[in-house]
Amino acid sequence: MIKLVDLHKSFNNLKVLDGINLEINKGEIIVIIGRSGGGKSVLLKHIIGLIRPDAGHVFIDDIDITRLKEKDIYKIRRRFGMLFQDAALFDSMTVGQNIAFPLAEHTDLSKREIAEIVAGKLADVGLSGIEDKYPSELSGGMKKRVGLARAIALDPEIILFDEPTTGLDPIMTAAIDELILGIQRRLNLTCVVISHDIQSTFKIANKIAMLYEGKITETGDPESFRNSENPIVQGFLQGIPEDKIISS
């Protein structure tokens, strides 16, 4: 369903992606792991066309979005939802208006119908009745859940999660993991999750890919990942600093 082919991207001489190849199938949860600042967010933004690569291709169902014009990319994006690292809620709008926003922009639904959907999506993420609060009044975990409600407002096929559990306490982390699993099963979504949280990763992933030095060094199911002989993978899983892996 999603296929990345030999993706390259640099920012002012800083090589961030250096030949990414990755295939993501329909209905699976793939977790991409890697160190902070390693280019995970940049990789995710390529999938949805927010960043254009210097070279390489991004195929969404055989359409190469790197070749599309801005307007045509917008059509493809309607099939996506994205949860940003800090939720990226519009802070000039209430929670209800945030979730209603994509519906009001892209559908002809009446105000009443939209309000019903908003209430339903909030219930989906376990936050019924907070429509009139502003994002600044919410905790980090609540913001992420509202961000998720907004991401699923238009019933997308694919959801991208940028570090959904970073910065949350263990209980909220577990709650978000459950939420991702629940929503994925119920709506049969394809999920691309970025994480450096190893526990969450093994809990939700069908497939794991590790990003290292701008390349995918390893992909596989969680079991094969745990047993991987790749020192970089083992180093990351066990939390060994990088310089020690290289020297050993």
Added chain:
Amino acid sequence: MRRFLFTIGHKTLSAINQMGDMTIMLISAFSWAFIPPMRIRNIFKQMEFIGVKSIFIVILTGLFTGGVLALQSYYAFRKFGGESLLGATVALSMTRELGPVLTALMVTGRAGSAIAAELGTMRVTEQIDALAVMAINPVKYLVVPRIIAGILVVPILTVIDDFVGIVGGYIVGVWLLKINPGIFMAKMIEMVELSDIFNGLFKSVCFGLLLTLIGCYKGYHTRGGAEGVGRATTEAVVVSSVSILVGDYILTSLLF
């Protein structure tokens, strides 16, 4: 020395680069401006933000500018007995130069900086990316209403500033310096032409475009967290102010 030249070259290139990027943003905003939906409500919201909230500060600066202009001119004119020209001098200076320029500078300080800060915050918290992900063009949604509001509101504020400036000149000239009110007004009406006022307003349209475009550009391309937002805000004010003053010289030499 080589390092020095290198720095100069680098700065120049980066300035030219930014001008190019800004032109691209302007063209993109222009082409999106005519594609529905028009988002009239957004435009009104921005007009209120840029305009209504700047009125007080514009009145204040206008009043004192006109006043000090009258005071200064009076001491100069008295030397050769030209006090009767005071009204005309104040009115001409206000409508042709000071009204448009000072209004634009005040709006830059108040609204241009706020635009850069708001868009900058939206950029670093990924709200701008979120718009794009929801298939809403951020230039159309955020930049277009602000530029249109700037083009519409800054001239209106300039008219207010011109008027209040003349009132300030009148207060100082007639009430404090005891110039004959009839002469003050008669000379003013005789010497100020409609074209002075219109050229001044044309300037203010250009400044309104300039300061909102620069504010949007600096905010839109913010990088580096809260610190980056602060930097973008400062840069927006500095670049806008300099552009307004340089632009004023260019426009004056072309128009008058």
